[in-house]
C-alpha cells in the first residue's frame with residue numbers, strides 16, 4: 001500500500017479526521033439507501049441544521065438550506081434576490097465568477113475591483129442605490145486575501161437598503177461571523193469542513209425570503225426547485241425539494257457535531273496558531289513570501305505564497321514525495337504561487353512538519 005498523503009490543498013482538502021469512522025457507520029447503517037421522505041432522513045437533516053446553528057451561532061430568523069455547491073448558491077441568490085442589479089467586491093477568481101453569473105443571468109453587475117492579492121478599500125465605497133445586493137467574498141481562496149469582518153460591519157451600516165451576501169466558503173466555521181451583519185452567508189463543505197464535495201450550505205434571513213416572494217409576485221422567474229420559497233417549504237419538514245446528497249448531509253451532521261464538541265473557540269485558536277507558524281516561515285524564507293502584502297488582509301485559512309526564486313513545482317514536487325500535498329497557484333498564478341490550506345483537520349504537528357520541510361527547500 002502506498003503512503004497515505006496529507007492534503008493541504010485549499011479544496012477539496014484533507015477530510016476531517018473523524019470522517020472515515022462516520023462514513024463506515026453510514027455504510028453499516030445503509031444511509032445511502034434510505035428514503036429522503038422518511039423519518040430517518042428528517043432526523044439527519046435536523047441534526048445537520050442544529051449542529052450548524054450551534055457551531056456557528058446562527059441566530060433565529062436565519063434559515064439553513066442545502067444545495068449542490070456554492071456555485072449553485074451564486075446562481076440561486078441572483079435569481080431569488082436580484083431583479084436588475086447587483087454589486088460585487090472583486091479581488092480574484094471566485095469573486096469575479098459570482099459577478100459573471102449575475103451577468104449570465106441578464107442582471108447588471110457593477111464591480112468595485114482591485115488587483116489580486118488586495119482587498120477593496122471600503123472607505124468611501126460607493127454603491128449605486130439601484131443595486132439590490134452587495135456581494136462580498138470574505139475569503140478569496142484564489143489569492144489568499146481576506147476581507148476583515150470589521151469591513152463587512154461598516155458596509156452593513158452604510159448600506160442598509162441592500163441585501164448583503166457573504167461568501168465564506170473557505171473560512172466558515174473559522175471566522176466568527178455575526179450573522180446580523182449579513183442577509184445571507186454560504187459555503188460548501190469540501191473546504192474547512194473537510195468533507196467530500198457536492199454539498200452547499202446556504203444561510204438566509206427573512207429579508208432574502210421577502211425579496212424572493214416579491215420578485216415572484218411581480219411575475220419574475222426565481223428559478224424552480226431550488227428557489228427560496230420551495231427550499232423553505234421543504235426545510236420546514238426537514239426535507240429538501242429534490243433527492244439530495246443524503247450521505248453528504250449525514251457526514252456534515254456528524255462532523256459539525258464533532259466540531260461543536262471540540263469547541264469552535266479551540267478550533268479558532270488552533271487555526272490562528274498554525275497560520276502564524278506558516279506566515280512566520282514565509283516571512284523568513286529566502287525563496288518564498290506571502291502573496292498578500294498587507295498583513296490585515298492575509299487569510300488565516302487559505303495561505304498563498306509567492307515563489308520569488310524558481311517555480312511552484314520546486315516546492316510542490318518534493319513535498320508530494322514526502323506525502324504532503326499543497327496546492328498550485330490559481331489560474332494564471334499556477335507556476336508562481338503555492339497555496340496552503342489551514343483547515344480544522346490539519347493538526348499542529350502536520351503543519352509543523354510541512355513548515356520544517358519547506359524550510360529546507
Ligand SMILES: *Cc1c(COP(=O)(O)O)cnc(C)c1O
Pocket residue numbers: 011069070071072094137139140141142167169170188189197198
Ligand atoms: C471553492 C469556492 C467556491 C466554489 O465552491 P464550489 O463548491 O466549487 O461551488 C466559491 N467561493 C469560494 C471563495 C471558494 O473558495
